[in-house]
Amino acid sequence: xxxxxxxxxxxxxxxxxxxxxxxxxxxxxxxxxxxxxxxxxxxxxxxxxxxxxxxxxxxxxxxxxxxxxxxxxxxxxxxxxxxxxxxxxxxxxxxxxxxxxxxxxxxxxxxxxxxxxxxxxxxxxxxxxxxxxxx
Numbered sequence: 001x002x003x004x005x006x007x008x009x010x011x012x013x014x015x016x017x018x019x020x021x022x023x024x025x026x027x028x029x030x031x032x033x034x035x036x037x038x039x040x041x042x043x044x045x046x047x048x049x050x051x052x053x054x055x056x057x058x059x060x061x062x063x064x065x066x067x068x069x070x071x072x073x074x075x076x077x078x079x080x081x082x083x084x085x086x087x088x089x090x091x092x093x094x095x096x097x098x099x100x101x102x103x104x105x106x107x108x109x110x111x112x113x114x115x116x117x118x119x120x121x122x123x124x125x126x127x128x129x130x131x132x133x134x135x
Contacts, residue, residue: 007064007081014060014085021057024050041106042099049095056088056121063128070131080131083124090117 003011028050030036031043038046067080094114098107107114 045099053092060085080128087121
């Protein structure tokens, strides 16, 4: 199984993002030790943002192994190729952005970023799944 040039380049870029997830893990250790003052809500959203980033980056790489095996072309191909990695950015970013601020106990106005990411994830996996089934 050979990746297309586009999928190979995207996979390389996704692998480079793992360094930012590692930095997030280091920051999580500061949160857990109590070095960063946060409410329980903010700690929960920090954990969720970090976890979603890691899992969705792995899922993005797996998806790239399959997308070139579909018969998808044009916009559906790019949706299948980029829907999951875009979701990784938006969903984790949505968790972080919607919990940013001193003493927050519920999401702020940036919660919409999380939901746009969820839509991107759904669109990406449904497109890729259907593309594989119909190939």
